[in-house]
Amino acid sequence: LEGKRVAVPMGTGAQYTFLQLMGYLKVDTSTMSIVDMAPAEGAAALSQGNVDMACGWGGALARMREFGNVLLTGAEKEAIGILSFDLITTTGDFAAGQPRLLADFVAVTAQANAAWNAGDRRDEMLSVIARDAGMETAVAGDTIDDFVFLSVDQLLSDAWLGGRVGTYLDGAAEFFRENGTVPEILPSYAALIDTGPLADVAGR
Template identity: 30%
Template sequence: MPAFPSRRTVLLAAAVALTASTTAACGAGGGDAGGRTTVRIAYQAIPNADLVVKNQKLLEKALPDVDVKWVKFESGGDVNTAVVAGAVDLGLAGSSPVTKGLSAPLNIPYKVVWIHDLIGDNEALVAKPGIGSVKELAGKKVATPFGSTAHYSLLAALTAAGVDPSSVRTIDLQPQDALAAWKRGDIDAAYVWTPTLSELAKDGKVLVSSRQLAQQGKPTADLGVVTDAFAAKHPEVVTAWIKAQDRAVAQARNAPDEAARSIGAELGLPADEAKRQLSELVLLSAEEQTGPDYLGTPGAPGKLAANLHDAAVFLKGQKAVDAVPDEAAFGRALAVEELGRAAN
């Protein structure tokens, strides 16, 4: 079988290089250089409001005295690695990588401060023609980025279909690498997200989506995390970041064409296609996220804590984490005070 190229090494090398340069200038975990604060933000090519914040420079406009550095990653697993390396302060990672990050052996000192989106039909399992069900994947080669929400959903889909995950040849590929392998005929299926998902679906069959798995009790989301150290040292930056995200969500809801132009510019997509992909996600305002179904409020963590705990139990069963923190630990990892300050 031919070797599968991966961009992960290049991405992480870039993150480490950024760490070295930023740390030299402003200290570990962001900091001050000549009176200026630096915040390093991890982002991914996902058609949600985070790309609106980046493209329209909403945070830079809100914080003219802060140096904002955006660093692109291809999966939440890579974001976790970068956080451990000290390369980023804030960033987007899926709920599965965040669950792993908060569990042993990683035990990353960060907390969830935002829900970028609830994952729906924008993330799915696509198979080559001739494969009509998840059950038929036994003995097949399936690509997905290891440690991502897609990986978690793939394991959940296989388990729900009665397929032993060990009977599937699961290959660790980032979305664009999975697309290249698909075109070469090296894989039989892939669990990935848009925009790559849209390319695979052109000549493949969607077997199950993350929206369907959520309805079966395995919800996933893209989450915003902030390191404990940065949140403590620069609460004003965290507040401004949340407010910028909230503005972008409002724009995506009330002026979707404008938001889609920004998302399309970031992804290299026509605005109409970006708008379609945006519509596949569920976006929540800051006020909504303080509700009991999501992050909650001080003293009353929301259901997100239980969802992360349930995911950790599942991942422990798959031997993807060593130990499962109790639900209260996940509740303490929800940045409800920071969210509450920005929502008011």
């Protein structure tokens, strides 16, 4: 990859992941031509041969796969300490002011994840997901199959919200501060993670 041209959406988690991945692979990014492109633009550039590598997510990532190969899977990245995850977040004021609503939301989300992971209602659930997302069922299925829906116990573990996610967020925040994406950061984002509602769902 050294000396190659790569499309990266700058100032995003994809840029952070890209730099971590290049560090792991011992690729000198100073030799690369890094072009700031949104995922859809990066996918188009890759399809046209204008870049050698592209970073992105969602539908653009599916497009990229038609013209290239995945360097490391999500599981492989996780194994070397590079996390990629989506979070549902809220403000502290809302969480404190609407504890019952928050608890119900977390519980329903956990039930939906468990139902999807069980697999016996896939077709039923996928038709609703595709409709609400405005996607064709097959496309929605291909997209969602790239996701892993963690159980409540997994989420509460040290590997995720119980420890590692907080450390990872602190590292990402420092990266964005150093690169001028954000002017200042908090001393710790790990301290803001409240697993109480999840622990309630788990009966702890």
